Amino acid sequence: MTPTARILVTGGAGFIGSHVSRALLASGRQVTVLDNLSMGRREAVPEGARFVHGDIRDRAAVSDALTDIDSVIHLAAQVTIRGSFDRFYEDLDTNLMGTANIVRSIDPARVRWFTLASSMAVYADCPAPMPIAEDYTTQPLSPYGVGKLAAEQVCRQMLATAGVPLTVLRFFNTFGPGQSYTPYVGVITIFVTRLLRNEAPVIFGDGEQQRDFVHVGDITDGVLGSLGRATGTFNLGSGRSTSLNALSRLLCDRLQAGAQPAHEPARDGELRYSVADVAAARRAFGYAPSRTLETNLDDVINDVKARPSK
Numbered sequence: 532m533t534p535t536a537r538i539l540v541t542g543g544a545g546f547i548g549s550h551v552s553r554a555l556l557a558s559g560r561q562v563t564v565l566d567n568l569s570m571g572r573r574e575a576v577p578e579g580a581r582f583v584h585g586d587i588r589d590r591a592a593v594s595d596a597l598t599d600i601d602s603v604i605h606l607a608a609q610v611t612i613r614g615s616f617d618r619f620y621e622d623l624d625t626n627l628m629g630t631a632n633i634v635r636s637i638d639p640a641r642v643r644w645f646t647l648a649s650s651m652a653v654y655a656d657c658p659a660p661m662p663i664a665e666d667y668t669t670q671p672l673s674p675y676g677v678g679k680l681a682a683e684q685v686c687r688q689m690l691a692t693a694g695v696p697l698t699v700l701r702f703f704n705t706f707g708p709g710q711s712y713t714p715y716v717g718v719i720t721i722f723v724t725r726l727l728r729n730e731a732p733v734i735f736g737d738g739e740q741q742r743d744f745v746h747v748g749d750i751t752d753g754v755l756g757s758l759g760r761a762t763g764t765f766n767l768g769s770g771r772s773t774s775l776n777a778l779s780r781l782l783c784d785r786l787q788a789g790a791q792p793a794h795e796p797a798r799d800g801e802l803r804y805s806v807a808d809v810a811a812a813r814r815a816f817g818y819a820p821s822r823t824l825e826t827n828l829d830d831v832i833n834d835v836k837a838r839p840s841k
């Protein structure tokens with residue numbers, strides 16, 4: 532196993548990055564966080580981490596953040612499928628060129644591991660509700676997916692040339708405490724926030740689209756479990772599928788909400804069936820997602836309730 536003691540977490544002030552940074556510190560590693568706080572919050576960066584307030588597209592900020600680093604976990608991104616149609620230039624600039632900027636800034640004599648956060652959005656739509664493995668066709672439906680797939684390919688090519696081991700992790704729909712509320716990302720956080728405001732959750736399309744909701748604790752376990760151990764490309768999901776109609780029923784029951792979901796026309800870029808086959812991650816580094824939607828929704832509900840403005 533490659534030693535991974537001093538880690539740069541890009542996007543470490545964000546939802547997944549703050550959980551990953553906390554877990555790395557708890558495992559005894561040193562952590563530097565690079566984040567421009569466009570979505571993340573300074574308070575979410577755990578105590579004990581060095582914080583560099585900067586942009587992944589800025590070479591000076593990236594060089595500063597890479598000081599004394601032996602591994603990179605690259606999570607910083609513009610994270611919105613629907614929003615990436617309106618902001619495709621900015622999306623690609625961050626998700627593709629920002630990634631390229633980090634890769635070109637790395638000194639391969641010092642950096643011995645690179646983990647890239649990718650997404651289920653790289654896959655082609657699936658004709659049936661079946662789990663998809665990593666060799667399933669990649670044909671993104673959105674600029675966000677295009678950027679993520681291109682970032683994967685740039686990392687594979689240039690890090691192989693440099694001799695830096697790479698893990699690409701394709702996260703599925705991640706839920707849990709600490710996700711910022713935006714109208715675009717994180718359907719569970721969005722639905723909970725709306726229901727607590729007595730507003731109807733909005734389902735785009737008929738609601739029978741299937742999603743793989745995976746808890747941020749399982750994603751964190753997958754990121755740390757693969758670090759220094761497993762190169763290659765891996766799905767990180769729960770392996771379970773849930774329709775948006777079923778999700779909204781579950782949340783309405785849990786919150787005893789009066790509001791019923793409203794349906795609006797389906798939007799571009801959304802996959803019909805998106806469920807992970809996680810067998811490869813299980814084999815390679817013992818990935819074993821265990822936190823179910825039913826038993827972990829209260830985390831999100833309590834987190835949203837505790838926020839100052841609902």
Ligand SMILES: NC(=O)c1ccc[n+]([C@@H]2O[C@H](COP(=O)([O-])OP(=O)(O)OC[C@H]3O[C@@H](n4cnc5c(N)ncnc54)[C@H](O)[C@@H]3O)[C@@H](O)[C@H]2O)c1
Pocket residue numbers: 541542543544545546547548565566567568569570571572585586587588605606607608609610625629648649650651701702703704705706710711717
């Ligand atoms: N949340 C999900 O369901 C999900 C699913 C698939 C993949 N992912 C991927 O996981 C990673 C983390 O996502 P998240 O849900 O924590 O999102 P997030 O928005 O909470 O975190 C992203 C962080 O990156 C920072 N950032 C954005 N642009 C930046 C830039 N140019 N320079 C520096 N920092 C910048 C933001 O401020 C934020 O803190 C992303 O790469 C995302 O594409 C997330």
